[in-house]
Amino acid sequence: xxxxxxxxxxxxxxxxxxxxxxxxxxxxxxxxxxxxxxxxxxxxxxxxxxxxxxxxxxxxxxxxxxxxxxxxxxxxxxxxxxxxxxxxxxxxxxxxxxxxxxxxxxxxxxxxxxxxxxxxxxxxxxxxxxxxxxxxxxxxxxxxxxxxxxxxxxxxxxxxxxxxxxxxxxxxxxxxxxxxxxxxxxxxxxxxxxxxxxxxxxxxx
Numbered sequence: 001x002x003x004x005x006x007x008x009x010x011x012x013x014x015x016x017x018x019x020x021x022x023x024x025x026x027x028x029x030x031x032x033x034x035x036x037x038x039x040x041x042x043x044x045x046x047x048x049x050x051x052x053x054x055x056x057x058x059x060x061x062x063x064x065x066x067x068x069x070x071x072x073x074x075x076x077x078x079x080x081x082x083x084x085x086x087x088x089x090x091x092x093x094x095x096x097x098x099x100x101x102x103x104x105x106x107x108x109x110x111x112x113x114x115x116x117x118x119x120x121x122x123x124x125x126x127x128x129x130x131x132x133x134x135x136x137x138x139x140x141x142x143x144x145x146x147x148x149x150x151x152x153x154x155x156x157x158x159x160x161x162x163x164x165x166x167x168x169x170x171x172x173x174x175x176x177x178x179x180x181x182x183x184x185x186x187x188x189x190x191x192x193x194x195x196x197x198x199x200x201x202x203x204x205x
Contacts, residue, residue: 024070034063034064037056037061079164084160086126093126094122098132102149131151131159134146135149
């Protein structure tokens, strides 16, 4: 079944920009499942359509069927930037190595027209993320050069998904902290305005 969205537009969108559209979860067409426990606040995101087998408190978790909030349609470039700190240049470099590696930084820089120091920095970051591997290659004239190549694609898939879920978990924790802050405010009825107490709970880093 193809992946479809039920969308609403909250403003006049740019015809060439789909990110302005609101996306509402529709279990019948989505390629993921959102489940919730009927006894606690536990909520689970499961890729695929077989998430109904998950349990909490010894009972099957129930699929979410009536969400009211729309979200912005995600853009893969923004997801990679927010979750992994990987801008378009980093993605270009990663894809070049996956397609043509093993490659030294100089070859990647020449192929993409990027500064070599920029390429080297992103290559090292991609190695740290687990998306690429680094090895030493003996030069014909002596010495060695670092070359970069792709990790196993299944490993890359797992590492990128797990890494994203870690980021999503941190983001969900922030949202829950925000909800608890609002609830405490309503319960305690402080003298300060809600915007003040709310944003002071999340100081700029």
